[in-house]
Amino acid sequence: MKYLVVVGDGMADYPLEELNGRTPLEEASTPNMDYIARRGAAGMLRTVPEGMEAGSDIANLSILGYDPRRYYTGRGPLEAASRGIKLGDGEVAWRCNLITVEDERIADFTAGHVSSDEAGALIDALNEEFGSAGRFYPGVSYRNLFISALGNGLSSTPPHDVVGGRIEDHLLRPGHSEEAKELNRLILRSRELLEEHEINLRRVEQGKRPANMIWLWGQGKRPRLEPFFDKYGVTGAAISAVDLIKGIARLAGMQVVHVPGATGYYDTDYAAKAEYALRALEEVDYCYIHVEAPDEAGHEGSVEMKLRTIEDLDEKLIGRLFDGMGEEMAIAVLPDHPTPVRVKTHTSEPVPFAVLSPRITRDSVRSFSERECRHGSLGFLEGVEFNRLFLA
Ligand SMILES: [Zn+2]
Incomplete structure (x- = not known):
């Protein structure tokens, strides 16, 4: 048997007035999803465990069968894995944003979407000046990494959650810890270095926002995921434009398939993803295809783009x-x-799912939607039960 899982990030929604009380999944024309539901079986899946944040990393870990309560250590280590950075036992991976600070407040968590080239030069300067505390790794635009032995147990704040907030209110806690003191000093001192850097002087001259401070958050040690093959007895591959998902796949020992034209946005090449998935299945048994675009439409609050x-x-x-x-x-x-x-953000309600498999008995669900799948024969499952059912 070969297995395909298609995940539309953030696709589930609420009934909307402008759609006469229908959800985008109900309103959109989706003959293929409906076929899977009609000829297969459906149910509801709790992908975000009680009390956890509705992050894509957490939800996708669940669907792949890794209980986030046990395996989720932070966003940093997943992104590090996606970039092929191997963490040693004592090492902690931090997300290191380049941000814009104005009047001692976080003005922009993307530093005006600083270019990757500019960010790379700033990261070099940070390594030269602060290399003794850890190592900075360049990524894409403002999304960079910092690997250090410090700070695993500290409490950190995602900068996108506190835009407009005062720096000193959101530094690493508890403030009395020696490691927090050292890292907070590093964050504050980065401003002295970055503000005077020629790249930022030029950005200001051009009327752009300077990347004048680093912000450390999302830290954790390397999660030890049991290999996907050992867990399910099938070989797996994953396709995604998103680092977090690629990182999870890598840590699970799955192949990460690079698809040219997969952008993580509306213009992503859907057909190329399908081609590469089918090709991957010539080698592996299971292919997980993640599509980011519906989530972007949700964040933008656009019904039209969601549809x-x-x-x-x-x-x-x-x-x-x-x-x-x-x-x-x-x-x-x-x-x-x-x-x-x-609401333009993630929520944690259970999501509908439908499976079409020669091994799973058809039920009476007629179409793929939040409402219909509640009546599916597969009932309400925990996220980690999904693959066990699908691969049984
Ligand atoms: Zn997501």
């Missing part, structure tokens, strides 16, 4: 998968969590 990304995902990706699928194949579709356009 379009769902329809694109259905037609260009799942439709193409159907064209290339053989007899001995199973396919599942689900979101990782809702990103309702009304």
Whole structure:
């Protein structure tokens, strides 16, 4: 058997007035998802454990079968894994944003979307000046990493949650800890270095926001995921434009398939993802395809784009998968969590899922939606039960 899992990030939503009380999944034309639900079986999945944040990393860990309560250590180590940075036993991976500080407040957690080239030069300067505390790694734009022996147990704050907030209110805690003191000093001193850097002087001259401070958050040690093959007895591959998802796959010992044209945005090449997934299945048994675009539409609060990304995902990706699928194949579709356009952020309600597999008995669900899948024969499951059912 071969297995395909298609995850539309943030696809689930609430009933909307402008859609006459229907959700985007109900409103959108989705013949292929509906086919999976109608010919297969459906249910609801709790992908975000009680009390945890509705992050994509947490929800996707769940779906892949790794209980986030046990395995989630932070965003930093997942991104480090995605970039092939191997963490030693004592090492802690931090997300290191380049941010813009104005009047002692966080003005922009992206530093005006500083370019990767500019960020790379600033990261070099940080390594030269502060190399004794740890090592900075350049990433994409403002999203960089810092690997250090310090600070694993400290409490840190994602900068996107406190835009406009005062720096001193959101530094690492508890403030009396020696490690917090050292790292907070590093954060504050980075400003002296970065503000005077020629790249920032030029940015200010051009009317752009300077990347004038680092912000450390999302830290953790390397999570030790049991290899996917040992867990399920099948070989796996993953396709995603998102670092976090690629990091999880790598740590689980899955192949990470690079797809040219996968952007993580509306213009992502859906058909290419399908082609590469089908090709991956010639080598491995299980392919996990993650599509970020519906989540972006949710964050932007755009009903129109939510509908379009769902329809694109259905037609260009799942439709193409159907064209290339053989007899001995199973396919599942689900979101990782809702990103309702009304709230523009992730929520933690259970999500609908549908599976079409020669081994799973068909039920009476007729279409793929939040409402319909509640009546599915597979009932309400915990996220970590999904693969056990799908791969049984
Ligand atoms: Zn997500």
